[in-house]
Amino acid sequence: MLEVVNTTTIVTELGLDPAVDRHAEFAAELRTGLARVEEKLQEVLRSPGHPELTEAATHLVRAGGKRLRPVMALAGAAFGDGRGDPISAAALVELIHVATLYHDDVMDEAPMRHGVTSANSLWGNRKAVLIGDYVLACAARVGAGLGDYALRSQAQTFGRLVRGQFLETTGPFEDCGRHAPYEHHIQVMADKSASLIALAGRLGAQVSGADERTIETLGRYGELIGVAFQISDDVLDISASTTDLGKSAGTDLREGIVTLPMLHALDDEGPGAGRLREIIGHGPVSDPMIRQEALGLLRESAGVVRALAEAHGYAAKARDLALSLPDRPARALLVGLSAFVVDRGE
Template sequence: MALVEKELAGHVRSRAAFVTEAASHLMAAGGKRVRPLLVLLAAETGERPADPGVITAACVVELTHLASLYHDDVMDEAALRRGADSANARWDNHVAILTGDFLFSKSSELTAELGADAVRIQAQTFTRLVEGQIQETVAVGPGEDPIEHYLDVVAGKTGSLIATSARYGAIFGGATADVQRALTEYGEIVGSAFQLSDDILDIASDSVESGKTPGTDLREGVPTLPVLMAKASTDPADTRLLELLDADLSDDALHAEALRLLRTHPAMQRARDYVVGQAAEAKERLNVVPPGAVRDALEAFADLVATRTS
């Protein structure tokens, strides 16, 4: 990971000092580096975990993720990211969007070094990521289950890139075809669970814990798993909460009231239980990985995603 950090710092440099500053902004703010970590961990299932392609792939997925954050914050009008000012808040939307584009282009340059198959995988991943983002803005169709629609959105916008992280690690680490398939499925499930954990944290945590403005999705009217589960309630005691969830929550007082009611609603525990179940399903995919330290770490990774508090 230390080598990945060093490489990333070089990849965000531009011949223009301002571009370097903007592109380094969110990376310097920190982050969990979940995607490159998973690349490195998955590579340990193969015969070549130290292959240079593993490090390059780890940088590809993190640069892609960083790029998407710049665009996400513009869409969400978010003021905070990782405890620091978002790029759009520090500069403006134009700078944030173009910086995201710059980082996407840098990830594409690196992917080309990995060969045609990696380029194809990256392109397919990017297609799914963008489709997921667009689907999130589209109203649920008649007769469509809102929760199923949302889970499909999450699989695209988050699960796809984390699946590719595990897949890249297995491929460039020299794992067998069976392990490559299993880890891709594992990554998809873990990736979706990671986003769903974010949904829960967006409601349950304050900005000190999460580094983000709490209830951002709620304020913007973006549906998340706890909200959708709460909206399915038929309990008369939830009348006020349901009214708020259908209201304009740009008002600070209404937003705070909705957050307070959601935090104590049974939907929060149902959402947590669902995520824990997803982690268990992900671990089942690891049966083809020989028992030992690597498999134990992958299982622990899934559990951490499901139970994290920040």
């Protein structure tokens, strides 16, 4: 996983050439900015006089993570004129993301998140839902300080996040045609994952005074990168170990969620695909032994390869958009990020 607060990793993973002075300077600024975001997250989530709430609300923040959304916000801010408060913008999008993780873990009954025990396992589902709500309230407070654009964008994005979760839970309607499952899943990824990454780039640029074209381009870039990133995540849920993931492998199978690599695998012919249809067709795969069988069949199928090919397609479009932005070090980072999000799934 990407440790974004490490300058060396920023340079090697995200395409910033250390031999170029302005790249090295930007990498150092990014590291400083991310450290300030971490401080801001702890500050905003602190509930004076209520240590248990503070501990629970900061539990997943302290566990770490890729911090992809703050990176996007700070990269977006680098295309502005230096005004505004990009640290708060970066903290805002990460707070929304963290809140969704608390809620997701309740719905998924997940035992782990970011390599630590999930909040619902520690404090129970009811408290975990309330903790997620509290984090959302903290995000709203930060957004209120960033003006009307931030509040409107935050509300629109939260609506998409909820819609994506709802669509994922209900599944595609059976009478929508043969290709409906694919279209349905792309919509889920766009709403549930890409929308917040797009918000990060747009909001970072907007609060820092970037022009409208740049703000729009960063939003479109974030939508594409978000879908590529989620496809990569779906692949990792199949191919990676629980240790590498920091959460339980095969979560999608356990919850009965059919992802893009699964859809491609189910379209194959042969006994492996037939057995997968038999397993997945019955809904959530709760039996650990059957789940391991399904993971093995998925790893042997062409589904993973086809899904990764689609991820590369989305990432290539994102890269082209990044190259249309002004020539600044942040552009090189976005170009590098378009490769990183798909390479991690291979």
